[in-house]
Amino acid sequence: MSKKALLVVDMQNDYLWDKRKAMFSYDTEELVGSVNEAIHSYKDKGWDIIYILQIFPNIITNRWFIGFSIKGTEGAKLYSGLDVVSDLCFDKNLPDAFTAKKFREHFSSQNYDEVAVCGLDECGCVGATALGAAKAKVKVSLLKSCTGCRFKPERIARQHTKLTQNGVEYI
Numbered sequence: 680m681s682k683k684a685l686l687v688v689d690m691q692n693d694y695l696w697d698k699r700k701a702m703f704s705y706d707t708e709e710l711v712g713s714v715n716e717a718i719h720s721y722k723d724k725g726w727d728i729i730y731i732l733q734i735f736p737n738i739i740t741n742r743w744f745i746g747f748s749i750k751g752t753e754g755a756k757l758y759s760g761l762d763v764v765s766d767l768c769f770d771k772n773l774p775d776a777f778t779a780k781k782f783r784e785h786f787s788s789q790n791y792d793e794v795a796v797c798g799l800d801e802c803g804c805v806g807a808t809a810l811g812a813a814k815a816k817v818k819v820s821l822l823k824s825c826t827g828c829r830f831k832p833e834r835i836a837r838q839h840t841k842l843t844q845n846g847v848e849y850i
Contacts, residue, residue, distance in 0.1 A: 681792045681793065682727070682789055682790055682791050682792060682793075683721075683724075683725075683726040683727070683791060683792070683793040683794065683795075684726055684727040684728070684729050684786075684789075684791050684793075684794050684795075685717065685718065685721040685722075685726050685727070685728050685729065685794070685795050685796075685797070686729050686731055686776065686794055686795070686796045686797070686798075686808060686812075687714060687718065687728065687729065687730050687731065687761070687797060687798050688731045688776065688796060688797065688798035688799060688804050688805045688808055689731065689732065689733045689748075689798050689799040689800070689803075689804050689805075690711070690714060690730070690757060690758050690761045690798045690799060691732055691733065691748060691754065691755055691756060691757060691758060691799075692753060692754045692755070692756055692757075692758050692759070693747035693748050693752075693754035693755060694747070694758075694799050694827075695707045695710070695711065695758040695760075696754075696758065696759075698754070699747075699754075700746070700747060702829065703747075703829065704829050705799065705827040705829065706827075707758075707760075710799075710825070710827050711758060711760045711761060713797075713824050713825045714761065714797055714798065714825045715760075715761065715762045716825075717795075717797055717822055717825045718761075718762050718764055719762065719764070721795065722764050722765075726795075727765065727767060727789070727791075728764050728765045728767065729765070729767040729768070729769065729782075729785075730757060730763065730765075730767065730768040730769070731768075731769055731770075731771055731776045731779075731782065731798070731804070731808065732748070732755065732757065732768065732769070732770050732771070733748045733755075733770075733771060733772075733774075733804060734748055734749075734750050734755055734770040734771070734772065735747075735748050735749055735750065735772065736749075736750055736772075737749050737750040737751050737752070750770075767785070769781055769782035769785065771804075773807075774803055774804040774806075774807035774808070775804075775807040775808050775810065775811040776804070776807075776808040776811060777808065777811030777812065777814070777815060778811070786815070791817055792817050792818065793817055793818040793819070793820075794812045794817055794818070794819050794820070795819075795820045795821075795822055795850075796808055796809045796812065796819065796820070796821050796822065796826075797821070797822040797825035797826050798825070798826060798827070799826070799827045800826075800827055800828055800829060800830070801821070801823075801826045801827070801828035801830075801835060801838060802828055802829075802830040802834055802835060802838045805821065805826050806821075806838050806841075806842060809821050809842055809847045810841075810842065810845055810847070812847075813842075813845045813846045813847055814845075818848075819846065819847050819848070820847070820848045820849070820850045821842065821847055821848070821849050821850070822850060823849050823850065
């Protein structure tokens, strides 16, 4: 039997709430609304909903130089407006969720053969995780209307080409 999952990536306070850094210029209301619609649509189709969080160790250099997604802070938690419909939640330190051991072990144990990826950011962790899924030899789709991107059009175009050349389908 085939098993499918929606991966909701980095929908955390530090990227979406009013106290976020100016560099995170996402339209929170529109993005969260679209992601919530996808969560319910995919759950209704019987897909697992998996939440992925970017978490940096709470050490002084990370607090000073990164300043967001620091372990144990309110900013690192899932955004309060996000609908959480499962307890499948995994932390990662690097952009690609497939580099996180606990996520990779869960993914392998469930024998997923298809994933859809959404959240933040197309040129960051969503794109890296989509590539990770393609390398894991599963069918992967990137939900364009449910994925934020804060980068310039040229970089987005390069990312789109890279992902599609690696088998990622944009829907």
